[in-house]
Amino acid sequence: MSQPSNNSTAAAPILGASRCRFDTLVVVGVGLLGGSVALAARQREIVRRVIGVGRNVPRLEQAREARVLDDVSTDLVAAAAQADLLIFATPVNLIVAGVREVATVCRPGTLITDVGSTKAHLCRELSAGLPNFATFIGSHPLAGSEKQGWEHSRADLFEGRVCVVTPTESSRRDEVARLTAFWQAIGMSVVEMLPDAHDRVLAQTSHVPHVVASALARTLADENRPLAATGFADTTRIAAGDPNVWVPILLDNRDAVLASLDEFSAQVAALREALIRGDANEIRRLWEQGKAIREQLKVSRVAE
């Protein structure tokens, strides 16, 4: 894996942020991420207008009134026909069908991407069978929140964060560069990875932590809730994520999640066995190892 960098597509000329410009951005799925992409792109004047596509008209209208969107539509195909950049911000299980649906109506030159947390399955599915002029390249901006709905959107959600872009062998380098420039223009560092490698890494850094947080939350007996303090709250924060988002991610990345979950369980077992033996030295060794790894993380928190 390459390190995050503002220059990770060295094989192709990079468009500077100031030169990154699309006329019409269509965001499919106007939740926290879709809304934040819309806000960030408009605020930085990377796009002239944003059309939000969804199913719930009153919710879409509210987002437009709140100036998160310029226009709204429930007609994916009609909106896609106007797009220069089209970003799917739906649950991952809806992306393949959505991209296939729009690929035949998009104008040549329209760039199609997504913000999903799994990449292997959908990049494999979408690397073939699209019209010649249609371009899909996967993206995964590592930003978000356990909160749901465009009301929690923030124009600065992506600032200083990493975005993984996952081109395949059939991706054109100039299109990869255009996509990279877009994420850079809203403040992100772009890392390029193969879709399979992305999914293996994210199983460890994100998907298994979600499984663990959810399992831990489920152990809390009602009557013990008053004694759950900030430690419990932080360790389980991401258990409050949207099941419409998380169930498809786990199913889509099943093998890598199971492999990483086994690594986690082995670490739990190591401490458990040391505790059964009363082996203070081994417990301390394990603890200090975890502490050192945690302290090397430098992650700026999104204020909650």
Place this chain on the structure above:
Amino acid sequence: MSQPSNNSTAAAPILGASRCRFDTLVVVGVGLLGGSVALAARQREIVRRVIGVGRNVPRLEQAREARVLDDVSTDLVAAAAQADLLIFATPVNLIVAGVREVATVCRPGTLITDVGSTKAHLCRELSAGLPNFATFIGSHPLAGSEKQGWEHSRADLFEGRVCVVTPTESSRRDEVARLTAFWQAIGMSVVEMLPDAHDRVLAQTSHVPHVVASALARTLADENRPLAATGFADTTRIAAGDPNVWVPILLDNRDAVLASLDEFSAQVAALREALIRGDANEIRRLWEQGKAIREQLKVSRVAE
């Protein structure tokens, strides 16, 4: 377990916060918690002066210069002889010996407590064998941070938080009421529990989450660190806790920690098995259960 309340010692008259007053507070162990107790008690004028006891003279002097303490000492016995309220804020494995050492030199009427995260072992050890005039009652203020050292002390660390007080059959109710009034005076809600019950609950709400966070941190491969975002960071925050604090807690509460850890592992296994089967309905059911429990938690965060 009783709910948090400002009136949980209804069997005895409560001293109002304004009437809670000690002349000399001695804090043994001047770290984040000891320093914060000192700051909170002085700022609210609950005590006239605070003596901090420790081993590292330069560190103690710095804390005095920073006005966290009025006086410092490396002589536990000499300081204890001046105490009206004596609070042990050391790792839990040092509390029993420390209390035994001071109990013979304290004046009658001196109240001795602690801030440790385990209560059963030490309350059992200290319920007998102390001089008749010496009073020890266990406390566990549910406040803290993974950060270490008095530099991170905050006068408001305890505000709005719960403090568990764990009297035994031999505890005098008027002494329990004095101790309760102290924690209330620095802003806490007091819950009274039996020491054994406290340790069983805390295994679930705090000790196992620490074990889980530590195990999760240890799974992170170096090369994947750039893709660990806020979800990973929050889920592992408490893995950075001080091993001098956490190794003794886990050893001291071994049986309850192992029992709660088995409950956690069963929850992980339930999701793992559903994932192997590809059982989306069961994964969703488990996820929604965890989400509902997490969303019922209303924990105000200490800003980091």
